[in-house]
Amino acid sequence: MKKHEKEKEFMKSLKAVSVTTSYCGTAGSESEESGDSENSEDELSEPDNYTSNLTDSSDDDESRQFLVMNPSPLYFLYDCEGTGGSVYKDHIVEIAAVLQPLPGNVETNIPSTFQSLINTSKRIAAPVVKKCGIKQTDLLNQPKLSEVLPRFISWIKNLTYEISTSTKRKYFPGTQSHTT
Numbered sequence: 001m002k003k004h005e006k007e008k009e010f011m012k013s014l015k016a017v018s019v020t021t022s023y024c025g026t027a028g029s030e031s032e033e034s035g036d037s038e039n040s041e042d043e044l045s046e047p048d049n050y051t052s053n054l055t056d057s058s059d060d061d062e063s064r065q066f067l068v069m070n071p072s073p074l075y076f077l078y079d080c081e082g083t084g085g086s087v088y089k090d091h092i093v094e095i096a097a098v099l100q101p102l103p104g105n106v107e108t109n110i111p112s113t114f115q116s117l118i119n120t121s122k123r124i125a126a127p128v129v130k131k132c133g134i135k136q137t138d139l140l141n142q143p144k145l146s147e148v149l150p151r152f153i154s155w156i157k158n159l160t161y162e163i164s165t166s167t168k169r170k171y172f173p174g175t176q177s178h179t180t
Contacts, residue, residue: 071169072171073172074103074172074174075101076156076173076174076175076176077098077100077177077178078097078098078114078175078178080095081094082128083123084128091121091122092118093124094132095114096114096115097114098112098113099113102163103163106166106167108159110158110162116143116151117138118142118144119139120144123136124139156173
């Protein structure tokens with residue numbers, strides 16, 4: 001798969017869980033409902049591979065109805081570092097993200113930050129090493145992009161679900177990339 005196809009696949013993965021995405025300096029944001037979602041717009045259900053230590057004793061119809069009314073956004077800010085300056089020819093070597101801000105008085109079992117270095121065979125350009133401090137040797141024992149992306153998407157889904165469940169309010173994820 002060519003690099004630009006990987007980037008398109010990455011953005012497609014984000015759009016599957018997010019309603020707002022801006023990438024690589026694109027002005028504004030796209031707002032679209034995800035028709036590919038397994039869950040309907042009005043239904044909140046546990047994402048795949050979700051694990052939580054929270055106990056929810058109020059699983060009655062009234063509390064469930066409150067969850068689906070008045071959805072609110074959760075903003076996930078993310079940044080990707082690459083091996084060089086081209087989104088078409090270079091590889092991603094790091095993904096970092098943060099939920100900003102965490103809704104008030106919410107405690108979760110899932111961290112509100114995500115960070116992973118990514119193993120790639122492409123050499124990191126000297127200016128990138130100087131700017132970001134990531135060296136080729138830092139990537140040797142790190143997972144591949146194909147392993148990191150599903151973890152990143154699961155982190156967004158699981159954190160959104162846990163916050164929705166613990167606050168008895170429906171939230172939806174919105175992503176925004178760091179652009180320079």
